[in-house]
Amino acid sequence: QQQVKQSPQSLIVQKGGISIINCAYENTAFDYFPWYQQFPGKGPALLIAIRPDVSEKKEGRFTISFNKSAKQFSLHIMDSQPGDSATYFCAASKDSGSRLTFGEGTQLTVNP
Amino acid sequence: DVKVTQSSRYLVKRTGEKVFLECVQDMDHENMFWYRQDPGLGLRLIYFSYDVKMKEKGDIPEGYSVSREKKERFSLILESASTNQTSMYLCASSFLDRDPYEQYFGPGTRLTVT
Numbered sequence: 001q002q003q004v005k006q007s008p009q010s011l012i013v014q015k016g017g018i019s020i021i022n023c024a025y026e027n028t029a030f031d032y033f034p035w036y037q038q039f040p041g042k043g044p045a046l047l048i049a050i051r052p053d054v055s056e057k058k059e060g061r062f063t064i065s066f067n068k069s070a071k072q073f074s075l076h077i078m079d080s081q082p083g084d085s086a087t088y089f090c091a092a093s094k095d096s097g098s099r100l101t102f103g104e105g106t107q108l109t110v111n112p
Numbered sequence: 113d114v115k116v117t118q119s120s121r122y123l124v125k126r127t128g129e130k131v132f133l134e135c136v137q138d139m140d141h142e143n144m145f146w147y148r149q150d151p152g153l154g155l156r157l158i159y160f161s162y163d164v165k166m167k168e169k170g171d172i173p174e175g176y177s178v179s180r181e182k183k184e185r186f187s188l189i190l191e192s193a194s195t196n197q198t199s200m201y202l203c204a205s206s207f208l209d210r211d212p213y214e215q216y217f218g219p220g221t222r223l224t225v226t
Contacts, residue, residue, distance in 0.1 A: 006154070009152065032213050034213055034214070041219065042217075042219055042220075043116070043202055043204070043216075043217025043218050043219050043220055044155070044202075044215075044217050045216075045217065046213075046214045046215070049213060049214075089154060089155060093212075093213050098143045098160075098162070098206055098208065098212035098213065098215075099157065099160065099170075100157075100213065100215065101157075102147075102154040102155040102156075103154055104152055104153060104154040105152075105154045105155075
């Protein structure tokens with residue numbers, strides 16, 4: 001049973017467009033929400049993360065939006081570039097612990 | 113740079129064989145993790161360890177065991193490999209109390225069981 005649901009499974013965006021990936025969770029004990037980025041042949045790497053006490057966090061072209069009441073959070077990639085083509089995973093942890101629960105992943109393709 | 117290395121990038125084993133996957137990290141991390149990655153299922157936690165000789169079951173521990181005799185090394189053992197264990201296996205590590213949510217991953221081992 002997936003505790004963190006991620007959509008869409010795949011996404012194709014034109015260069016310069018906005019990529020949006022959504023995640024939803026059920027467990028209200030989750031208190032940290034990171035996003036990981038994985039390039040082909042590599043392991044995932046932390047991209048950006050948010051705590052539920054803020055509604056938005058921005059790092060460069062990457063923004064996390066968080067809606068605590070709806071138990072949803074999303075990743076926005078502004079001005080998407082072909083180099084952003086990768087698989088993106090949302091995740092959640094609870095009780096400020098080390099154990100992460102991952103979403104199913106979204107394969108993003110940015111066409112030139 | 114944090115480095116997490118895995119013993120093999122590709123491995124082919126026969127059904128019933130005992131399989132060892134090795135992971136080594138060089139950042140003195142307390143936590144180490146084993147995941148399997150399957151399309152459409154994301155990363156699923158098999159086992160993790162927060163200290164030498166300590167281990168905790170993840171979400172899908174059946175058919176697997178682990179060993180952590182040294183802080184830097186965490187092994188995943190498939191006692192009797194089966195075809196449904198064909199997958200990508202990822203090892204990760206993190207600090208226990210300093211940014212524990214930032215896990216550093218190895219490149220993965222693609223295991224095929226025939």
